[in-house]
Amino acid sequence: MQRYVLWRVIQAIIAIWFVSVIVFGVVRLTGDPLCVMLPPEATQEDYDQMTIKLGLDRPLPVQYGIFFVGVIHGDLGDSFRFKRPAADVVLERLPATLQLGVIASLIALAIAVPIGVYSARRKGTLLDNITRGFAILGQSLPTFWTGIILILVFAVWLNLFPTSGKGGVQYFVLPAVTMGYFAAAGIMRLTRSAMLEVLDSEYIKLARAKGLRESVVVWKHAFKNASLPVLTFSTIIFVRILAGSVVTETVFAWPGVGRLVVESVSYRDFPVIQTVVMLMSAMFVAGNLVADILYAYVNPKIRYRK
Numbered sequence: 460m461q462r463y464v465l466w467r468v469i470q471a472i473i474a475i476w477f478v479s480v481i482v483f484g485v486v487r488l489t490g491d492p493l494c495v496m497l498p499p500e501a502t503q504e505d506y507d508q509m510t511i512k513l514g515l516d517r518p519l520p521v522q523y524g525i526f527f528v529g530v531i532h533g534d535l536g537d538s539f540r541f542k543r544p545a546a547d548v549v550l551e552r553l554p555a556t557l558q559l560g561v562i563a564s565l566i567a568l569a570i571a572v573p574i575g576v577y578s579a580r581r582k583g584t585l586l587d588n589i590t591r592g593f594a595i596l597g598q599s600l601p602t603f604w605t606g607i608i609l610i611l612v613f614a615v616w617l618n619l620f621p622t623s624g625k626g627g628v629q630y631f632v633l634p635a636v637t638m639g640y641f642a643a644a645g646i647m648r649l650t651r652s653a654m655l656e657v658l659d660s661e662y663i664k665l666a667r668a669k670g671l672r673e674s675v676v677v678w679k680h681a682f683k684n685a686s687l688p689v690l691t692f693s694t695i696i697f698v699r700i701l702a703g704s705v706v707t708e709t710v711f712a713w714p715g716v717g718r719l720v721v722e723s724v725s726y727r728d729f730p731v732i733q734t735v736v737m738l739m740s741a742m743f744v745a746g747n748l749v750a751d752i753l754y755a756y757v758n759p760k761i762r763y764r765k
């Protein structure tokens with residue numbers, strides 16, 4: 460088991476390193492940040508001085524070396540825009556994104572699990588076909604389109620919720636539902652598939668033959684064994700919700716990390732973009748690592764797979 464965990468940790472470290480290389484190179488394809496930072500009347504001398512001050516005059520390999528050493532030591536550089544550590548800027552926005560992500564995940568689970576179980580129990584019926592269509596639609600619709608439609612219906616036409624910003628509970632509803640709908644679609648399909656496999660097993664047939672109530676058979680025996688892949692997938696989905704918050708936070712003007720990324724790309728704030736991507740990647744890799752370790756504890760055969 461220790462060898463398995465060690466190998467997975469090494470793979471996680473390698474994945475983070477690849478992400479650092481990719482994000483460092485991609486953000487520099489967005490253009491020269493000095494074109495945005497300096498006023499139109501800036502002279503060539505101003506340009507040269509700012510280039511040296513930001514360290515952009517050095518060769519790219521040297522810049523990457525400085526960046527990677529900083530990552531190891533927890534120093535991701537200073538924001539070009541805010542003139543202070545990029546990590547501090549991101550951590551200020553992170554709670555808003557985490558709040559929205561947690562609520563969206565709870566909404567997704569509250570909707571997806573009961574419907575997925577019910578759909579498996581009623582396989583082939585009209586309601587089963589409707590729920591599967593609901594799931595496919597949720598995974599097919601672009602998030603920004605879903606958000607705009609929710610704003611149009613519930614904010615503009617019905618005037619039930621605010622259109623943007625962050626405040627009381629009512630401000631969370633539309634963006635959380637927008638983010639949670641896509642996640643609910645995936646969890647719903649996985650729950651249905653897992654339940655169908657378990658409900659067809661011999662021990663479930665035996666439980667029914669003993670005369671147990673259907674609710675006990677489904678929730679105590681069947682769902683207990685079908686819940687492992689659902690819970691593991693939900694952990695990964697939570698990280699994906701956070702990483703995919705860019706679109707939703709932009710549509711609803713939510714003051715979180717996703718909106719910060721959009722603003723930083725427009726400003727070409729390399730340190731902030733790199734910090735956000737590294738943070739989200741680390742969370743995603745950590746989520747997958749935890750899922751792999753949990754699977755290994757539950758199923759010992761996985762420990763010996765390469």
